Amino acid sequence: MVVTDTQAQPAKQVKQMADADSARLAELFRDLHQHPELAFMEERTSGIVASGFKALGYEVITGIGKTGVVGILKNGNGPVVMYRADMDCNAVKEITGLSYSSTKTMFNSEGIEVPVMHACGHDAHITWMLGAAKIMAALKKEWKGTLVFVAQPAEEIGAGAKAMLQDSMYNKGVPVPDFLLGMHTVPLPVGKVDNAFGERMAGTDQIDVTFYGIGGHGASPEFTKDPIVMASNAVLQYQTIVSRNIAAQEVAVLTVGAFKAGNSNNVIPSSAVLKLNLRWFNDKTRNTLIEGIKHINEGIAIANHLPADMYPTVEIKTTAAPLVNDKAMSGKINKALAALLPGQDIITDRPALMVSEDFHYLVYENKKAVYDFIFVGIANPEAVAKANKDGRQYPFFNHSGDFQVDLSAIPLGAAIGSTALLEIFRK
Ligand SMILES: [Zn+2]
Numbered sequence: 490m491v492v493t494d495t496q497a498q499p500a501k502q503v504k505q506m507a508d509a510d511s512a513r514l515a516e517l518f519r520d521l522h523q524h525p526e527l528a529f530m531e532e533r534t535s536g537i538v539a540s541g542f543k544a545l546g547y548e549v550i551t552g553i554g555k556t557g558v559v560g561i562l563k564n565g566n567g568p569v570v571m572y573r574a575d576m577d578c579n580a581v582k583e584i585t586g587l588s589y590s591s592t593k594t595m596f597n598s599e600g601i602e603v604p605v606m607h608a609c610g611h612d613a614h615i616t617w618m619l620g621a622a623k624i625m626a627a628l629k630k631e632w633k634g635t636l637v638f639v640a641q642p643a644e645e646i647g648a649g650a651k652a653m654l655q656d657s658m659y660n661k662g663v664p665v666p667d668f669l670l671g672m673h674t675v676p677l678p679v680g681k682v683d684n685a686f687g688e689r690m691a692g693t694d695q696i697d698v699t700f701y702g703i704g705g706h707g708a709s710p711e712f713t714k715d716p717i718v719m720a721s722n723a724v725l726q727y728q729t730i731v732s733r734n735i736a737a738q739e740v741a742v743l744t745v746g747a748f749k750a751g752n753s754n755n756v757i758p759s760s761a762v763l764k765l766n767l768r769w770f771n772d773k774t775r776n777t778l779i780e781g782i783k784h785i786n787e788g789i790a791i792a793n794h795l796p797a798d799m800y801p802t803v804e805i806k807t808t809a810a811p812l813v814n815d816k817a818m819s820g821k822i823n824k825a826l827a828a829l830l831p832g833q834d835i836i837t838d839r840p841a842l843m844v845s846e847d848f849h850y851l852v853y854e855n856k857k858a859v860y861d862f863i864f865v866g867i868a869n870p871e872a873v874a875k876a877n878k879d880g881r882q883y884p885f886f887n888h889s890g891d892f893q894v895d896l897s898a899i900p901l902g903a904a905i906g907s908t909a910l911l912e913i914f915r916k
């Protein structure tokens with residue numbers, strides 16, 4: 490990749506500024522890591538973000554979609570560029586053994602006390618954003634336009650971006666973006682970036698299916714309609730939707746992640762709930778999955794002689810569309826990043842991931858906006874080499890208790906974000 494002087498110069502300057510800020514950023518990161526907060530409970534984190542923006546002279550709007558924070562820097566005529574970082578953590582127990590490990594527990598939305606940890610790197614996302622906010626404010630002479638930073642709640646439950654929109658963020662003074670940028674940690678070695686165009690992440694639905702029956706004594710099933718048996722049948726039949734109804738060339742996943750029914754050994758309960766997760770890349774596949782679930786449910790209801798008012802119900806709780814990076818925007822950013830990282834470290838041929846995001850919902854109804862979502866390597870390179878030697882591709886995964894952001898990824902992420910932002914502002 491050819492790097493021109495106009496790209497090399499700012500990238501070098503940005504790298505120096507991020508490195509000079511690395512002690513402060515590492516401290517901020519460790520603090521966020523020790524104080525993880527679950528979806529829509531990011532009170533402390535959003536407070537840190539808001540005061541960080543204020544100290545840098547950004548216009549700040551707080552409390553959008555409960556805990557969302559926006560920082561705005563107007564700097565003359567030019568495009569509106571939005572950069573989004575997510576704030577929430579996971580209900581995962583940390584086992585990294587790091588001195589700054591999370592030992593925290595929280596009460597989740599169902600009132601159950603759970604161990605919590607930043608096992609998806611959102612603590613790094615917030616640190617990168619605050620590092621980039623400082624660099625972009627200091628380099629105001631190098632760009633023209635409006636910069637909008639968004640600290641979004643509740644990405645893990647796929648609800649935060651929609652909550653900010655439903656809270657009318659664009660009517661509360663948040664400028665409507667022309668470009669949207671986001672970055673996410675992945676267990677690639679520090680220094681590697683995965684930024685390709687086209688489909689990058691799957692669409693998803695979270696669906697609850699409830700089977701209704703007639704409860705009774707475990708000794709007399711003939712007087713009952715057993716919802717556990719019905720739901721058990723459904724779990725196995727659902728697996729035939731992907732294998733028998735969707736072409737082998739298409740991609741889809743249907744996972745039953747939870748099965749909730751009953752409390753006793755000898756009581757047949759009156760209902761059973763299945764919690765499903767779907768992944769897909771187009772509406773046709775999504776419809777096949779959802780219709781398939783409904784048909785199987787109905788078939789089971791008929792086989793059990795249930796009256797129509799006792800047929801299983803299907804509740805689609807959240808949906809996110811596939812994430813599709815813009816070709817021109819990702820290409821432009823990769824050219825700029827080549828001044829920061831060796832060309833071979835900018836990966837453009839990794840297949841799309843089956844995991845999902847709600848990032849692009851910030852511009853979902855804004856058809857003129859384009860977006861790019863960059864995966865940034867955060868794993869210690871030696872840990873990756875060791876894993877490779879043991880025959881494993883990655884030393885750990887997101888959402889695992891041993892997930893660990895190497896501290897060298899902290900200033901580098903701020904530099905990557907700033908370099909990408911400067912490049913988007915460049916005409
Ligand atoms: Zn996650």
Ligand SMILES: [Zn+2]
Nearest residue numbers: 609610611644
């Ligand atoms: Zn995440």
